[in-house]
Amino acid sequence: MKISVVGTGYVGLVTGACFAETGIDVTCVDIDVEKITKLKNGIIPIWEPGLKEMVNRNVEKGRLSFSTNLKDSLKDVEVIFSAVGTPPDEDDSADLQYVLAVAREIGQYIENYMVIVTKSTVPIGTAKKVKTAIQEELDKRNVNIPFDVASNPEFLKEGNAIDDFLKPDRIVIGIENKESEKIMRRLYKPFLLNNHPIIFMDIPSAEMTKYAANSMLATKISFMNDIANLCEIVGADVNMVRKGIGSDSRIGNKFIYPGAGYGGSCFPKDVKALIKISEENKHSLIILKAVEDVNKRQKEVLFNKANKHFKGNLKGKTFAIWGLSFKPNTDDMREASSLTVIEKLLSAGAKVIAYDPVAMEETRRKIGDVIKYAKDPFDALLDVDALIIITEWTEFRSPNFKIMERIMKNKIIFDGRNIYEPNEMKDSGWTYYSIGRKPIIN
Numbered sequence: 001m002k003i004s005v006v007g008t009g010y011v012g013l014v015t016g017a018c019f020a021e022t023g024i025d026v027t028c029v030d031i032d033v034e035k036i037t038k039l040k041n042g043i044i045p046i047w048e049p050g051l052k053e054m055v056n057r058n059v060e061k062g063r064l065s066f067s068t069n070l071k072d073s074l075k076d077v078e079v080i081f082s083a084v085g086t087p088p089d090e091d092d093s094a095d096l097q098y099v100l101a102v103a104r105e106i107g108q109y110i111e112n113y114m115v116i117v118t119k120s121t122v123p124i125g126t127a128k129k130v131k132t133a134i135q136e137e138l139d140k141r142n143v144n145i146p147f148d149v150a151s152n153p154e155f156l157k158e159g160n161a162i163d164d165f166l167k168p169d170r171i172v173i174g175i176e177n178k179e180s181e182k183i184m185r186r187l188y189k190p191f192l193l194n195n196h197p198i199i200f201m202d203i204p205s206a207e208m209t210k211y212a213a214n215s216m217l218a219t220k221i222s223f224m225n226d227i228a229n230l231c232e233i234v235g236a237d238v239n240m241v242r243k244g245i246g247s248d249s250r251i252g253n254k255f256i257y258p259g260a261g262y263g264g265s266c267f268p269k270d271v272k273a274l275i276k277i278s279e280e281n282k283h284s285l286i287i288l289k290a291v292e293d294v295n296k297r298q299k300e301v302l303f304n305k306a307n308k309h310f311k312g313n314l315k316g317k318t319f320a321i322w323g324l325s326f327k328p329n330t331d332d333m334r335e336a337s338s339l340t341v342i343e344k345l346l347s348a349g350a351k352v353i354a355y356d357p358v359a360m361e362e363t364r365r366k367i368g369d370v371i372k373y374a375k376d377p378f379d380a381l382l383d384v385d386a387l388i389i390i391t392e393w394t395e396f397r398s399p400n401f402k403i404m405e406r407i408m409k410n411k412i413i414f415d416g417r418n419i420y421e422p423n424e425m426k427d428s429g430w431t432y433y434s435i436g437r438k439p440i441i442n
């Protein structure tokens with residue numbers, strides 16, 4: 001079987017590599033010439049565990065190739081995935097310009113029947129727009145080539161993308177007829193052999209499923225952050241509360257960790273887009289609006305704690321930041337909470353020196369040299385007034401506190417991920433602020 005994947009970003013590249021791994025012949029297409037050149041030279045433009053090895057292995061076996069030419073990639077393919085970006089438009093709706101540009105290009109070049117599958121996260125009704133755009137191009141060419149559209153939203157998590165793709169909790173596919181279902185079933189057969197469920201449904205339901213899933217996860221996070229902030233006020237410990245509620249199987253223990261607010265390329269934009277979709281349909285998604293508000297506030301919590309501790313006088317103070325990416329195991333900085341904290345610290349006249357195991361290059365690309373970048377976690381701590389932890393990379397979990405207290409100006413930590421034990425911090429003389437737990441003031 002031969003397929004093409006258009007858009008070679010996080011989703012497209014992982015999709016292409018994982019299908020190639022199952023023996024399928026895959027071409028990954030992108031308009032970004034630099035990205036494709038890098039990939040052709042074995043350089044992976046994103047940091048994702050295991051991806052480099054998988055890409056290179058499949059390129060060597062001749063099953064995975066890269067191209068900037070969509071037309072050439074269409075020869076003999078049965079399925080073409082569109083995995084281009086759907087960033088938020090000015091009014092928060094999903095910007096469909098890339099999805100529709102790809103659809104028009106496909107319409108200009110297809111020569112035989114194929115299934116055109118949207119993998120990007122798109123508003124309900126997009127498949128219809130894709131279909132119309134393709135048909136318009138076919139009409140312009142005055143040709144009659146049958147094709148089907150389908151929706152196959154992606155649920156992979158950055159940082160664990162390969163495992164998520166190869167061992168999915170479920171595969172959701174919206175189809176419009178039996179023929180496309182048959183082809184999609186054949187394509188995904190290697191995953192079904194391991195009993196991973198595949199759920200076929202109508203296309204609007206598949207499109208909605210992705211938004212509903214991300215919105216539910218964002219809701220869990222914001223709910224827990226809201227509860228955490230109340231815990232601090234009333235003297236409860238959110239970690240205990242989390243364990244207490246997470247052991248209820250109806251609630252579950254995943255995604256109920258409080259923190260410094262959710263970020264990334266998906267939750268913020270998808271929550272906004274679903275709110276917009278509801279408004280366009282004269283329905284008010286009250287819960288999701290609150291989810292967004294809570295998250296906005298949560299991204300400022302670490303700064304507010306620091307500001308309060310230093311009595312509003314941050315001018316001239318230096319803060320170390322550990323962890324810049326929106327979560328561990330990725331260099332993705334889109335909507336990362338660290339960006340909010342940095343911006344607020346700098347506006348208050350403070351200086352920042354940051355360390356992240358993989359995301360410093362991407363941070364520098366985004367905000368330049370307004371902050372300093374350290375070569376290792378301890379290098380970031382030299383003479384700083386306090387440390388702020390934003391991303392829970394494993395290497396921050398058991399640092400050598402003895403070294404830390406020798407090189408920092410003050411023994412103060414603002415921990416946005418609750419990775420240390422308050423009692424231990426107290427005993428060793430640290431001033432330690434975390435989320436939803438009583439501050440330790442030494």
Ligand SMILES: NC(=O)c1ccc[n+]([C@@H]2O[C@H](COP(=O)([O-])OP(=O)(O)OC[C@H]3O[C@@H](n4cnc5c(N)ncnc54)[C@H](O)[C@@H]3O)[C@@H](O)[C@H]2O)c1
Nearest residue numbers: 007008009010011030031032083084085086098120121154
């Ligand atoms: N990143 C995630 O974790 C994730 C998870 C699930 C779903 N999604 C969804 O998947 C979609 C893609 O996300 P991403 O993070 O991979 O995006 P990305 O920005 O990393 O990649 C998109 C790629 O599409 C390319 N592109 C744009 N227009 C093109 C065109 N006309 N032809 C060929 N290539 C083109 C861009 O150059 C870019 O390389 C989005 O809708 C996103 O919401 C993302």
